[in-house]
Amino acid sequence: HIDFDPSTHPHRRLNPLTGEYVLVSPHRTKRPWQGQTEPPQQAGLPAYDPQCYLCPGNARAGGVRNAPYDATFVFENDYAAVLPPPGPAPPVAPHPLLTTSPVQGACDVVVFHPRHDLTLSRVALADLERVVATWCDIYARRGTQEGIEYVQIFENKGAMMGCSNPHPHGQVWSLSVVPTLPAKELENMRSYALANAGGGSPDAPKAPGGRCCLLCEYAHFEVGVAHDEGRVVYKNEHWVALVPWWATWPFEILLLPYKRHIPSLLDLSPEEKSSFAESLSNVTKRYDNLFSCSFAYSMGIHQRPVPLRADASPDDDVAHLHLHFSPPLLRSASVRKFLVGFEMMAEPQRDLTPEQAAQRLRAVPEEHYLDASS
């Protein structure tokens, strides 16, 4: 008889937000790596780069000049993936399997800081609070615009993640539809609320109408019950960062408020916003410290769909504000995890357990390695 050991025996974990599995094969980390290595992330950048189209006062594609901003700076993407309504009506499908659906919206760029050489991990707390405030503003502004149904805030950090400019910035794509992944999460959160009506942990926060919130229940369990088992990486007054049970990327993090049910950025109190900024600082510093590099990731904020109008569906309030961080690095600053063949064709697969990842992220110092006096 052998006992099950999650760090030895391959197994599958269910992601309740997507309803899909991840294959965990922890012993695979033992295999030697002779494959592609990543070039070092850019270091020694100037504080101001005259060639950068995001630096204050510089000209962008199309010739528009950036304001001489000194905090955050928002502008519409010069190469937007969606265009404002109304668009022409799409054609009738020539066959039921070839359908075209309309989509409209707007794409914004959010520059986090005037300094070309900084990252969220290296700016002051006050600067992070300004980033949070800017996200709140843009969510409110785009979320009340006619025809917009979802405001997707995200950041591609690092060349490895397809980011073409190291100047600290993120994007906001506001669409006339709820995109696939948030739609799937919302559907699963609704089903969870229904299936657990009147149930759930008595101490966990509840959504409006006493409904069970999947993420509040989960965070409550991780913080309160399973803390020692160790998927929690960092926790402050209002927010918790953890490697979720169902993480796909090696050092994936889910960052969310755990004290009460919070559908969107607009529902945050001033203290919850500061606490959010603090947790952003802590998580991004830990990431950089893990392999002593400027850690690449994609980050996305999921929250309540819009419109922000009185007649909006109360069903949308099952949403609970959360951030996903999906970083590709696995072994070192230069060896990443590839989600390719099997993962693209069959099912995501990971090589170390979420518990092992969380333990390593907990173990790194909280001070940024570039600031540490040795």
Place this chain on the structure above:
Amino acid sequence: HIDFDPSTHPHRRLNPLTGEYVLVSPHRTKRPWQGQTEPPQQAGLPAYDPQCYLCPGNARAGGVRNAPYDATFVFENDYAAVLPPPGPAPPVAPHPLLTTSPVQGACDVVVFHPRHDLTLSRVALADLERVVATWCDIYARRGTQEGIEYVQIFENKGAMMGCSNPHPHGQVWSLSVVPTLPAKELENMRSYALANAGGGSPDAPKAPGGRCCLLCEYAHFEVGVAHDEGRVVYKNEHWVALVPWWATWPFEILLLPYKRHIPSLLDLSPEEKSSFAESLSNVTKRYDNLFSCSFAYSMGIHQRPVPLRADASPDDDVAHLHLHFSPPLLRSASVRKFLVGFEMMAEPQRDLTPEQAAQRLRAVPEEHYLDASS
């Protein structure tokens, strides 16, 4: 009034195999690219590399020596992602959101050819027929093994796709479960058969019992009706290669038999197998010729779940054999498409239309650029 133009106006297309959308933003190809570029794919490789753990006669990790094979060569992966049954029973979930499911199986490596420096695009047709025969064998062998429910054949080609050895090879992961993506495709194919019972195109091939097959209907439409509209890249007696209406990757290809309903590799006639080998040669040559490089991709074969037993569900016969090719390159041999931030957090997005991609793949010569006498 503006007419809808698919190569100008952003729109969404539904992938009927997954039930999910892709956002098409064709005008985005106009934006300048200052981001990461890929190193050149390895060229000038030796025909035999004494350091390669896949070359004939060489030693592998763990010390086992490869046979001095002269055609294809199959062995069990030394770092398998799943292990043979029986595994220990997974623990009871400490919370309903933290479930562990068992998974067992086997991981095989299929070496395509003894020559270290070749690729599927450069081997003789007879060699490709041997690869097809080897896939058939392994599907039959693993598919009759106790406890196996799916045999996932795939290839990661190129360092960009996480392949750590240029020696031509693919993998086969045989699992005790049907993995997420094939399961989703089968579910959608079943729903399609149900929803279209008694319907579909009268000339399209039908699945057993006269049932409608999503992929037979689709291929029939593309080959017969929509040929001029141009998503078909190549077609021979039995197989068609096309950039599907719902393609996510810039030059994604779906390769499938279109003359009759064929659930799995084991249902192919000898002529259909030769025709398959020919189409593999044609598609991989076109890929290399597109940017005059050894073109990276992930390839996966989807087909009928196993076990191959008399008591297997006839429902499984809705499956129609097909190959997905997902290549990352977008603009040149060194500029790829990144499916990152928005794509990872919200919805896949593509920058050129499938029709534009198909047109470019049709336009390249059929002879491999390295063999072309200039």
